Amino acid sequence: MPAERFPMQDQLLSILNALEDGIFITDLMGRPLWVNRASLDQLACSETHLFASDVYRLEEEGIFSPSVTRFVIDERRPVSVVHRYRGKDYLVNGRLFSLYGGEPDAVLVQTRNLGEDVLATRAPNETQALLDYALRQLRKVRQEQVRPLDKDARLSRSPVYRRCLDLIERAAAADTTVLLTGETGVGKSWLVSRLHQLSARHDKPLIHVNCAAIPEALLEAELFGHVKGAFTGASREGREGYVALAEGGTLFLDEIGDLPATLQPKLLQLLQERVYHPLGGKPTHADVRIVAATNADLAGKVREGSFRSDLYYRLNIIPVRVPPLRERREDILALARYLLMRVGERLQRPMQLDRSALRALLKYSWPGNVRELENLLERMTVVCDATTITADDLELEVSHEQASPFPVEEGLQDGETLPERMTELERRLVIETLEREGSTRRTARALGVSQSWLMRRIKRYGIAR
Numbered sequence: 001m002p003a004e005r006f007p008m009q010d011q012l013l014s015i016l017n018a019l020e021d022g023i024f025i026t027d028l029m030g031r032p033l034w035v036n037r038a039s040l041d042q043l044a045c046s047e048t049h050l051f052a053s054d055v056y057r058l059e060e061e062g063i064f065s066p067s068v069t070r071f072v073i074d075e076r077r078p079v080s081v082v083h084r085y086r087g088k089d090y091l092v093n094g095r096l097f098s099l100y101g102g103e104p105d106a107v108l109v110q111t112r113n114l115g116e117d118v119l120a121t122r123a124p125n126e127t128q129a130l131l132d133y134a135l136r137q138l139r140k141v142r143q144e145q146v147r148p149l150d151k152d153a154r155l156s157r158s159p160v161y162r163r164c165l166d167l168i169e170r171a172a173a174a175d176t177t178v179l180l181t182g183e184t185g186v187g188k189s190w191l192v193s194r195l196h197q198l199s200a201r202h203d204k205p206l207i208h209v210n211c212a213a214i215p216e217a218l219l220e221a222e223l224f225g226h227v228k229g230a231f232t233g234a235s236r237e238g239r240e241g242y243v244a245l246a247e248g249g250t251l252f253l254d255e256i257g258d259l260p261a262t263l264q265p266k267l268l269q270l271l272q273e274r275v276y277h278p279l280g281g282k283p284t285h286a287d288v289r290i291v292a293a294t295n296a297d298l299a300g301k302v303r304e305g306s307f308r309s310d311l312y313y314r315l316n317i318i319p320v321r322v323p324p325l326r327e328r329r330e331d332i333l334a335l336a337r338y339l340l341m342r343v344g345e346r347l348q349r350p351m352q353l354d355r356s357a358l359r360a361l362l363k364y365s366w367p368g369n370v371r372e373l374e375n376l377l378e379r380m381t382v383v384c385d386a387t388t389i390t391a392d393d394l395e396l397e398v399s400h401e402q403a404s405p406f407p408v409e410e411g412l413q414d415g416e417t418l419p420e421r422m423t424e425l426e427r428r429l430v431i432e433t434l435e436r437e438g439s440t441r442r443t444a445r446a447l448g449v450s451q452s453w454l455m456r457r458i459k460r461y462g463i464a465r
């Protein structure tokens with residue numbers, strides 16, 4: 001089994017591979033992380049196929065029937081069942097566990113072939129003890145040697161959003177100013193936390209300041225702090241501002257377009273000279289990385305004179321445009337499943353979406369972007385009687401149904417050719433139908449093509465499954 005998928009010391013690999021019990025580990029989205037030899041033999045499925053898929057799809061394909069992993073993910077509790085599989089009886093134990101020693105972040109399924117005995121000579125807990133030992137060692141190895149698994153990086157199938165994630169990753173390493181722009185709810189703040197986590201400053205604070213939410217009269221003191229008695233109403237001891245609180249880390253200035261004109265030169269000084277003035281105090285040196293975000297048209301504000309152009313250019317060193325959800329339709333269903341799982345976990349109510357709901361989510365234009373999707377799924381989790389959400393439950397407004405993503409009347413984009421447009425249309429249709437239908441067999445039927453044609457396209461477009 002490939003060590004790069006799940007780095008592990010050789011001895012541990014040998015122990016786990018020597019077990020007669022099958023060991024199958026997935027993340028909480030049901031994506032395989034590691035599987036031992038016995039488990040692969042039991043499943044009679046190629047390793048490549050297994051790792052390119054998730055338990056939901058594998059269940060649809062009949063490789064699991066049903067999947068114990070899915071049950072553990074949905075129910076959030078351990079389960080023990082006896083499965084008859086290819087003429088043999090297996091005792092299957094599934095449970096949540098933590099790879100890092102904190103909150104559960106993975107599912108472990110252990111499969112024992114009952115036919116081959118569960119011999120009286122073998123202490124029943126022997127395998128379990130060995131396994132627990134191996135997992136303890138594994139946690140240690142991971143904590144020492146590798147960075148935590150990046151659970152979210154695989155969340156995007158959209159080239160535009162992947163470019164955005166890529167840019168964030170590069171910017172994280174560069175320690176320079178970044179300006180994120182994009183509609184409300186697209187995930188600008190989410191990307192800033194990701195940037196901070198990936199940067200060398202990750203063990204220092206990330207301070208989020210919403211420039212639009214703090215009254216103008218207070219913003220300067222909040223940002224830069226004040227010494228005692230600096231102004232009427234100031235606290236007697238004086239107070240540190242957000243810049244000081246972010247020392248060594250990242251200062252995230254959200255809604256930067258609302259930064260008052262009086263503060264703009266002060267921020268410029270901080271950016272250029274790394275110096276600021278607490279109210280009533282001396283110039284102070286700061287070591288912070290500044291990241292700003294806005295859903296306003298900042299260049300327009302510069303043109304109309306309400307935002308300083310020198311500050312704009314200084315902030316705009318690495319501009320990152322975060323695309324709205326309607327421009328990354330390939331991600332809608334994967335995000336919906338992920339967010340539904342997250343909210344289900346929080347509210348202790350696992351839910352699922354039926355096919356009519358998936359179709360409705362794809363048709364809608366999401367003016368409120370990821371936040372709107374998240375809020376809708378939370379509302380559904382609270383108000384739906386049944387645990388399966390249907391299109392009727394969603395009540396998405398027809399007026400917000402999306403026009404075709406490829407309107408003929410708009411013609412081709414600058415420099416785009418007809419074959420390029422056709423290829424992109426094919427790619428998107430394949431991805432969306434796969435997301436909706438789950439298995440390649442059903443997708444091929446829905447698209448009216450053969451399964452081998454579909455498999456070739458999946459390969460050609462590098463569609464992760």
Ligand SMILES: Nc1ncnc2c1ncn2[C@@H]1O[C@H](COP(=O)(O)OP(=O)(O)OP(=O)(O)O)[C@@H](O)[C@H]1O
Nearest residue numbers: 155183184185186187188189190191295370371374
């Ligand atoms: N790629 C993603 N994966 C998971 N959750 C996401 C992702 N992008 C955004 N979210 C979630 O969507 C919600 C909205 O995101 P966020 O607050 O970052 O948007 P925003 O662009 O900063 O919005 P605003 O401009 O209104 O401040 C958050 O709850 C966030 O966790």
